[in-house]
Amino acid sequence: MQHDNFNEQDSLRRIEQGDEIAARELLRHFHPFVLKIVRAHLPRRVSEEDLVQMIFIKIFHKLNQYTGRMPLGHWISRVAVNTCLNALKAEKIRPEWRLGDFSEEIATEIEKLASTEVDTATHDDAKLAKKLVTNLIAQLSPEDRLIITLLHLEEKSVEEIHALTGWSRSLIKVRAFRARAKMKKMLNHREVLAVA
Numbered sequence: 001m002q003h004d005n006f007n008e009q010d011s012l013r014r015i016e017q018g019d020e021i022a023a024r025e026l027l028r029h030f031h032p033f034v035l036k037i038v039r040a041h042l043p044r045r046v047s048e049e050d051l052v053q054m055i056f057i058k059i060f061h062k063l064n065q066y067t068g069r070m071p072l073g074h075w076i077s078r079v080a081v082n083t084c085l086n087a088l089k090a091e092k093i094r095p096e097w098r099l100g101d102f103s104e105e106i107a108t109e110i111e112k113l114a115s116t117e118v119d120t121a122t123h124d125d126a127k128l129a130k131k132l133v134t135n136l137i138a139q140l141s142p143e144d145r146l147i148i149t150l151l152h153l154e155e156k157s158v159e160e161i162h163a164l165t166g167w168s169r170s171l172i173k174v175r176a177f178r179a180r181a182k183m184k185k186m187l188n189h190r191e192v193l194a195v196a
Contacts (some may be wrong), residue, residue, distance in 0.1 A: 009074045015063065027056055033073065034080050041084035051087060055080045106187055136183045144179035151176050 006029045014022035038051045041089075059079050061187070066075050109128065137145050148158045150164070161172050 012063070012066070015060075023060065029078055030059075030073070031056075037077060037080040038084060041081060041088065046087050051084065052143065054087075055083045058083055060169070132187075136186055140179055140182060140188055144175060144182065146178045147172065148179050148183070 006025065011022045011026050011029075015026065034052055036050065038048050038055070042048055042051065059076055062079065066072065086096050109132075137148055140148065146165070147161070148160050151158075156164070158169050158172050162165070162169050167171070167175075
């Protein structure tokens with residue numbers, strides 16, 4: 001770590017007394033360390049600086065929980081890794097697709113739909129969106145259709161789906177992941193967007 005003259009105990013004592021300079025020193029000292037952890041565990045949809053900032057907010061918020069039984073760097077590492085893992089889990093639960101993930105033609109249609117205000121959406125816009133989703137879901141197996149409908153359209157939790165279907169939680173997660181991958185692959189084929 002940088003700043004060999006950094007004194008953890010003195011810094012923690014001063015931070016506890018409300019010293020903002022000490023807080024900036026701690027941040028400056030541990031920033032490269034936290035950034036390295038973030039780069040090793042970075043979710044695709046989160047900027048590294050946003051995640052680093054989130055980690056330092058948690059560190060300062062929870063600093064009163066630091067007992068001193070382990071080196072401060074270990075404690076900060078634990079906070080950083082847990083924050084990254086939580087961000088990764090959140091990304092898997094509700095994955096996002098970026099326009100760059102799709103072909104240019106499909107991205108143009110999606111942009112058109114996304115930029116249309118609900119109040120000003122034409123009948124054709126609504127028809128295109130509904131047909132797109134209907135076509136994608138209709139091409140899935142019955143089990144995959146059920147998973148996508150329950151998880152994303154009805155926004156049920158994995159636990160609720162487990163109770164409804166009796167499927168194991170891991171099966172639900174795997175099936176949902178595979179169904180989303182199939183839909184993405186289908187979306188990249190032009191015939192899915194064909195609107196009669």
